[in-house]
Amino acid sequence: MAETKTRNKKGGAKGASSGGGSDALEKHGIDGELALGLMREMLLYRRFEEKAEEAYAIGKIGGFCHLHIGQEAGAAGCIKPLRDDDYVITAYREHTQAIAKGIDPNSVMAELYGRVGGPSRGKGGSMHIYGADVRFMGGHGIVGGQVPLGAGIAWKIKYKKEDNVVVCFMGDAAVNQGGLHEALNMAAIWKLPAIFVVENNEYGMGTAFKRVSATEVSERAISYGIPSSSVNGQDVLETYAHFRDLAAEVRNGGGPRFVDLQTYRFRGHSMSDPVSGTYRPTEEVEERKQKHDPITLLREILFDAGLLDQDGLEEMDQEARRIAAEAADYADESPVPDPEELYHHVWAQENHGRLFFDGRERGS
Numbered sequence: 268m269a270e271t272k273t274r275n276k277k278g279g280a281k282g283a284s285s286g287g288g289s290d291a292l293e294k295h296g297i298d299g300e301l302a303l304g305l306m307r308e309m310l311l312y313r314r315f316e317e318k319a320e321e322a323y324a325i326g327k328i329g330g331f332c333h334l335h336i337g338q339e340a341g342a343a344g345c346i347k348p349l350r351d352d353d354y355v356i357t358a359y360r361e362h363t364q365a366i367a368k369g370i371d372p373n374s375v376m377a378e379l380y381g382r383v384g385g386p387s388r389g390k391g392g393s394m395h396i397y398g399a400d401v402r403f404m405g406g407h408g409i410v411g412g413q414v415p416l417g418a419g420i421a422w423k424i425k426y427k428k429e430d431n432v433v434v435c436f437m438g439d440a441a442v443n444q445g446g447l448h449e450a451l452n453m454a455a456i457w458k459l460p461a462i463f464v465v466e467n468n469e470y471g472m473g474t475a476f477k478r479v480s481a482t483e484v485s486e487r488a489i490s491y492g493i494p495s496s497s498v499n500g501q502d503v504l505e506t507y508a509h510f511r512d513l514a515a516e517v518r519n520g521g522g523p524r525f526v527d528l529q530t531y532r533f534r535g536h537s538m539s540d541p542v543s544g545t546y547r548p549t550e551e552v553e554e555r556k557q558k559h560d561p562i563t564l565l566r567e568i569l570f571d572a573g574l575l576d577q578d579g580l581e582e583m584d585q586e587a588r589r590i591a592a593e594a595a596d597y598a599d600e601s602p603v604p605d606p607e608e609l610y611h612h613v614w615a616q617e618n619h620g621r622l623f624f625d626g627r628e629r630g631s
Contacts, residue, residue: 274504280554283371284452287571288570288572288573289572291504291568291570292568293386295504295508295597296508296511297507297508298394302569302572302580303598304347305343305344306565306566306580308367309339309503309561309565310341310562310583310584312335312343312367312592313336313587314588315362315372315375315587315590316336316590317481318376318594318595320332323453324538326391327380327598329357329381329615330392330393330606331359331394331537331539333359333393333394333538334345334360334604335362335364335532335557336532337468337532337533338360338363338468338504338508338531340500340506340530341500341506342363342376343503344504344507345464345510345578346434346498347367347507348514349368349429349432352402353402353431353432354402354432354436355368355402355425355434355436356416356433357405357407357435357437358408358436359395359404359406360406360438360466366384368403368447369398369401369403370401370403372593373597374386374590375594376594376595376597377397377601378392379588379595380598380601382491382598382601383601384597384598385598386398388606388608388611388612389450389604390605390608391405392451394406394407402404403468404420410437410444411440411444411447413435413448414435414437414444414449414450415449417463418450418461421461422459422503423514424459430463430464430518431518431618432460432514432517432518432617433461433462434462435461435462436464436466437463437464438466438468439465439469440474440479442465442480442484443480447524451463451491454493455493455523458522458523459523460513460520460522460523461523462523462525463493463511463523463525463526465484467500468530469531470532470546471535472544485497494525494529495525495526496509496513496525496526496527498531499628500529500530501531502561502565506528508538509540514574525615576595
């Protein structure tokens with residue numbers, strides 16, 4: 268956990284101006300119970316990802332693994348305002364987003380371990396967590412590949428006259444993909460109930476976004492007439508309030524929205540990528556950790572508002588650590604998939620040399 272300051276008994280910072288925390292909550296229309304819940308969520312995400320990092324380092328997780336450490340406010344702030352029956356589809360940095368949407372942490376960790384206890388029965392791994400029962404429509408490994416799928420989900424909602432919304436996450440590198448622009452164009456024409464969210468952590472793998480784009484992320488939707496906004500993705504209260512209001516607008520027929528969620532990852536692009544020293548200066552990473560940690564920012568607000576003190580914070584943190592440790596134990600105990608699993612959940616069926624995707628039986 269980030270370094271804590273000396274606190275008085277009520278949890279306020281010594282010498283801090285009174286009412287600062289309460290003012291922040293009131294500004295965003297968020298009550299104390301909700302704010303504490305968001306803190307619990309972000310602590311869980313942080314400890315879960317740290318446990319996954321540890322498991323990868325000792326060989327329990329293989330393949331690719333992209334951590335969300337530093338971006339926890341995006342998972343909590345964007346997803347928690349949604350209804351249970353709303354949809355989320357995303358890219359491959361999705362462990363915490365899956366938990367936020369309702370997939371059990373034990374199951375998510377089992378998927379990272381490649382075990383049958385995972386929501387994709389161990390066949391998806393870190394980049395392909397999927398939970399249709401909670402309408403988490405998967406992480407996707409192709410950059411920008413999920414964006415047209417997100418538009419398709421939104422089209423289904425509109426076609427069936429449902430009142431749901433879909434939130435489609437992507438990284439900043441995806442805004443240079445052609446599929447994004449085709450999807451935005453169709454979403455605008457049909458006024459689809461979609462919120463397209465760019466997790467703008469400033470780097471596409473090892474390349475700074477400013478090196479590959481002459482326009483800002485927030486400007487990408489302008490030519491399609493889609494309202495665009497920017498939000499501080501390190502401030503979970505601001506993010507929650509923003510998406511609470513956006514979801515209501517889209518649900519009420521307002522059409523698609525495009526969000527530049529400004530955030531920063533505290534780890535490398537993936538577990539095979541160094542944190543800093545190559546394409547990111549060490550000083551830059553350390554400054555962001557010190558000044559823009561979403562957990563630290565919310566902690567200060569809760570302390571100043573008298574809603575939380577150090578003892579309470581430590582109790583929350585211990586609970587998050589317990590859940591993460593139990594998830595790792597569950598994953599360890601879950602069996603590996605049987606080789607026969609390769610032939611299960613294969614969607615296409617061949618019929619006289621043709622492939623059908625509508626469930627027709629062979630020979631019909």
